[in-house]
Amino acid sequence: MSKGTIKKVAGPLVIAKGMRDANMFDVVRVSDRRLIGEIIEIHGDEASIQVYEETSGLGPGTPVESTGEPMSVELGPGLISSIYDGIQRPLDAIMKISGNNLQRGVEVPSLKRDVAWDFVPAVKVGDSVSAGDIIGTVQETEIVSHKIMIPPGVLGTIKEIRGGNFTVTETVAVVETPDGGEREIGLMQKWPVRRGRPYLRKLSPDMPLITGQRVIDTLFPIAKGGVAAVPGPFGSGKTVVQHQLAKWAEADIVVYIGCGERGNEMTDVLNEFPELVDPKTGYSLMKRTVLIANTSDMPVAAREASIYTGITIAEYFRDMGYSVALMADSTSRWAEALREMSGRLEEMPGEEGYPAYLGSRLAQFYERAGRVITLSSGEREGALSVIGAVSPPGGDISEPVSQATLRIVKVFWSLDSSLAYKRHFPAINWLTSYSLYLDTMEKWFDANVAPDWVELRTKLMRLLQDEAELEEIVQLVGMDALSSPDRLKLEAARSIREDFLHQNAFDEVDTYTSLEKQHDMMLLIVQYYEKAQAALSGGMDIETLISLPVREQIGRFKYTDPDQVRETFEQVSSQIDQEIYDASQKKEDF
Known part of the structure; x- marks a missing residue:
């Protein structure tokens, strides 16, 4: 474990010396308040740390301690219907500790440690298992059966397994590995957010994600496991389009990331989703939703982490064989956080001050979508569809974030303020929008809906x-x-x-x-x-x-x-x- 001291503080960026043994993307604890941060650059024994909490009051000489682990999320029962901040801290648990205003240095586990879940085994002693195999289930909500999987990298024979009520930290199974060792399996696993979860292979995007929105399904459909961008100026209805997709898209699980959004818009989501009745199940929409709220007044660095947190949770449910829809609102504000951190690191600016690696970071995010055959000994199919809103300044989509996004995504729903002013919603312009999935999905529509x-x-x-x-x-x-x-x-x-x-x-x-x-x-x-x-x-x-x-x-x-x-x-x-x-x-x- 590497320990150092602060040399310089510049907003959310802290430079610490004495960190020679630390690694890139290690999580660190800053000062006696134990503020959470992440190493994003190393020069000699100096580490540049982006701190995910307010840094006022910090000064040179304050201690910094590396945990030696990358930024990770906890994956297990309890995710569904939870509301997290950008680094997967449960906001309801924080409110009980610190009230309505977020305090610094609050340490709360992402998954509740005191809740016992009823685990039903699906394998028996002596069965061979490999990464991704389902060893049992937990009925997380009335409509979501949470499948407990063997973590990636684990292979062997079930030596011990037991059913009953367990917390996420308790062992439910023991796997004997080929080298004679033993590996304890619990209801929870951890995964670093910046690394995509593995799968066997990607499938062709030849099935539509049905949304019930006519302009989308008929004219500009998105494939199941596809990616779409919704750019549009202020007031053109980006958030309403994403809310509609979250409510009605044919997905088993919805992950909604409010990345740098206005607080009142996130409040609408938090108030509306629990009251909405899911038409397919008759239960509240929250029974199959994970919300990540990182509003515009929260620390800017946590925005950068929020979309990675969200997509890692989405990949976990995809690995269970579910169809997952992820809404990121909005990637422009995530890019603004990148630009701010890049400026404080004194990196050479690219177009309009954005870092030169903006395009590659966006690609890393969107490329984690897809319809895949998951890791498991049987053929299990899962899908992760990503819909990202883009808020170009002044509605000008020639700016860098919109252009970098358009080079990656295959569906472009162009929101038009002139249509919005005429009260035409969804304000998707049918002359400038497009979908590149049309050709691959033509056979599906003709076979499953109507030949014409x-x-x-x-x-x-x-x-x-x-x-x-x-x-x-x-x-x-x-x-x-x-x-x-x-x-x-x-x-x-x-x-x-x-x-x-x-x-x-x-x-x-x-x-x-x-x-x-x-x-x-x-x-x-x-x-x-x-x-x-x-x-x-x-x-x-x-x-x-x-x-x-x-x-x-x-x-x-x-x-x-x-x-x-x-x-x-x-x-x-x-x-x-x-x-x-x-x-x-x-x-x-x-």
């Missing part, structure tokens, strides 16, 4: 792109200069925008739309457009087609209860045919 899914999506996108070109003409010479087919295109595109892409997050029915209902909505809009197009070429008046009563029924279809979707679809579909036929008959009679 991709064809319908293409027709919708073509109409939206044609609308953008026609809008320029309308602004120059007015609507009257357009031909009847072009006016019909504009009306069909308006229907796509207002009836399909616009989705009310606060409406009980409209907040979530199944893929089948999305398909029916697309079909109604395309059916109206194509039938009207045929009627127009038969000489029908454009004004009559635009003002058909069925158009209101198409718009109201999104508010149809799930159990009435099929029946209502058939009614509206036949109404389209009937009204266009009746209008054409009237014209002939006239």
Whole structure:
């Protein structure tokens, strides 16, 4: 264990001398208050330490002690429905000790040591086990069965295993290793946050992560195990998009990281999630959620650790075979913490003052996502999908964090403040967003939803792109200069925008739309457009087609209860045919 003394203090950066025996990324305890820090640079016997707590009052000569271990998280029963800070300290336990304001130097274990969990063994004495094998389960919440796994690097035969009630520090099994040694296995394991947890192999991203948000699932889907970025200016709805995904995405576990977010936004999450009823299980959403709250007034260095803490917890649940969705809000504020520490280290600044390694750090984070075959003797599949919000200053996505993120992610949901000001939510711009997973997931949609899914999506996108070109003409010479087919295109595109892409997050029915209902909505809009197009070429008046009563029924279809979707679809579909036929008959009679 290396012991030294402080030489210099610069905000969250502390330089200590006498640390020759310490290693990079060792956790250190600073001063008699035992503030938590991490070594991020070593020169000779001097170590630069980023301190995860407020450093006011520290001065030269104060003792520093290295623990000799890297920054790690505790993984075991008790994670679900917990609220942690950026370095996995439970905020509810800290509040009981220090009140509503976070005090420095509070040492609280991440997992409660006094809670006994009912462990049910899944193996017996004499069974061969290797890393990742499940030796038993703990029912952590009503909907999450916590699988106790053999830690990475352990191999051998079960020598002893017992069921019953155990705390996370007690031994539940003993494994005899090939060299004759013994390894005790408990309910908890530790893992360094900066190192990705191992797996056997990655799988192709050919299945969608269904979110129930129409603009995402239909136009710009994310794969299960994929990565997406949500850049957007202030007020464009990044946080609401992430909340919607946390509530409705088809994931078994949700890890939500509030990284440098406003305190009141995190308060909304903390108040809202316990009250939300999970539609799949009927229980509170918190029963399958881990929250990491590192608000903008908390020490800046802890922001840098928070996303690593979150993704390590997410990987642990992925290894159990669960589908995990991780929301990071926002990576821009994490990058600002990197920039501040880099500046204090006096490193050569890159673009806009960000460190030159910004791109590689972002890549290290996002590349930990994926759909994988986990470590185990059987084929167990797990998925970790990452959705990162980016808050570019002034909404300018040409800035370094947005650009570095776009080079890594394959889905880009571009939030547009002009759409937000028009009250169009989600304010995802359909002309500038993209998804590079479309080609690999085409077969899945055609096989599992409808064989014409991709064809319908293409027709919708073509109409939206044609609308953008026609809008320029309308602004120059007015609507009257357009031909009847072009006016019909504009009306069909308006229907796509207002009836399909616009989705009310606060409406009980409209907040979530199944893929089948999305398909029916697309079909109604395309059916109206194509039938009207045929009627127009038969000489029908454009004004009559635009003002058909069925158009209101198409718009109201999104508010149809799930159990009435099929029946209502058939009614509206036949109404389209009937009204266009009746209008054409009237014209002939006239």
